Amino acid sequence: QKEVEQDPGPLSVPEGAIVSLNCTYSNSAFQYFMWYRQYSRKGPELLMYTYSSGNKEDGRFTAQVDKSSKYISLFIRDSQPSDSATYLCAIHGSSNTGKLIFGQGTTLQVKP
Amino acid sequence: ETGVTQSPTHLIKTRGQQVTLRCSSQSGHNTVSWYQQALGQGPQFIFQYYREEENGRGNFPPRFSGLQFPNYSSELNVNALELDDSALYLCASSLTLNTNEQFFGPGTRLTVL
Numbered sequence: 100q101k102e103v104e105q106d107p108g109p110l111s112v113p114e115g116a117i118v119s120l121n122c123t124y125s126n127s128a129f130q131y132f133m134w135y136r137q138y139s140r141k142g143p144e145l146l147m148y149t150y151s152s153g154n155k156e157d158g159r160f161t162a163q164v165d166k167s168s169k170y171i172s173l174f175i176r177d178s179q180p181s182d183s184a185t186y187l188c189a190i191h192g193s194s195n196t197g198k199l200i201f202g203q204g205t206t207l208q209v210k211p
Numbered sequence: 212e213t214g215v216t217q218s219p220t221h222l223i224k225t226r227g228q229q230v231t232l233r234c235s236s237q238s239g240h241n242t243v244s245w246y247q248q249a250l251g252q253g254p255q256f257i258f259q260y261y262r263e264e265e266n267g268r269g270n271f272p273p274r275f276s277g278l279q280f281p282n283y284s285s286e287l288n289v290n291a292l293e294l295d296d297s298a299l300y301l302c303a304s305s306l307t308l309n310t311n312e313q314f315f316g317p318g319t320r321l322t323v324l
Binding site for chain 2: 103105107131133135140141142143144145148187189191192196197198199200201202203204
């Protein structure tokens with residue numbers, strides 16, 4: 100079983116739709132959760148960073164963590180064509196190193 | 212404040228050769244991590260450097276090695292290149308060792324023929 104599982108998609112939605120991106124993880128000791136956005140042929144860009152269970156909102160983006168289910172989500176409201184990218188969930192996997200464990204990434208296309 | 216920079220942007224090598232990739236951390240950051248991202252996959256942790264010392268390593272063979280310099284810039288060296296080493300190599304810096312947020316550079320795309 101992979102430590103972090105993410106549906107690779109692709110996911111195609113019309114402009115203005117609400118997008119839900121999800122990951123599951125296996126180790127209940129994981130505490131820090133991140134979402135990165137990666138445009139084609141670019142490095143990942145940090146979008147959201149959460150520590151505890153619950154919701155964290157930043158503009159059109161909401162990150163949600165459910166530690167009891169080991170499930171993390173990213174919601175994008177009023178999606179725009181510029182949101183078309185690959186979204187990667189990442190979990191801080193070790194208390195001793197900065198190792199991030201990434202999901203496979205979900206490719207999102209927002210059609211005008 | 213400058214972000215993370217990497218060089219070169221692209222590189223083509225043949226099997227068996229050696230390669231050195233370079234990274235400059237974001238200003239004020241003293242911790243650097245390297246990741247390998249194969250096509251269609253998420254990044255895989257190679258290792259991390261903090262104050263010129265390796266601090267953690269992923270599941271990569273010893274032919275992957277690194278250095279961090281006093282100015283916190285870093286190098287990734289790969290010896291005896293294999294076809295499967297073809298990937299995007301990403302460098303990420305963080306403010307210090309206990310900071311979870313990592314900021315990535317644009318990557319170096321390595322092709323091994």
